[in-house]
Amino acid sequence: MLTKTKRLVKLGFTILVLLAVKAVLGGYSQKIFDPFYTLSTYARISVIERFDAIYGFVWTLGAFVKISVLFYLGGMFIGYIFPGMKNSASVSIATAVSFAVAVFIVSNNMWDNAFLRSAHWTAVVFLGGIVPLVALLLK
Helix, strand or coil, X not given: CCCHHHHXXXXXXXXXXXXXXXXHHHHHXXXXXXXXXXXXXXXXXXXXXXXXXXXXXXXXXXHHHHHHHHHHHHHHHHHHHCCCCCHHHHHHHHHHHHHHHHHHHHHCCCCCCHHHHXXXXXXXXXXXXXXXXXXXXXX
């Protein structure tokens, strides 16, 4: 659990980043997809010419962490439904299902669909309510 000081530091850092984005980009920040990346392309100091490379590295590292957590939690969920299954098998199944869904989305050119760009209420209800309820009833 985060202490009050850590929360205040995170809030202060978030406010500073948002102020920097608004001060540098102004109204343009509302029209672009990722204003923090655009801000990092404008930032320059004597040692580092372009901060967007650092931003890209951090974003890629974060994506790997999120994908790994997705596979692990998916494996735990499958292991919860089928308790006799090995952990490695359940993680492999979760990885294969995630990969199949990603291939389906990309092959049908649905990656730029408005439904997939934002969290839709039906996806939240289905993944956050219906699927765990069915798993609980099956158990």
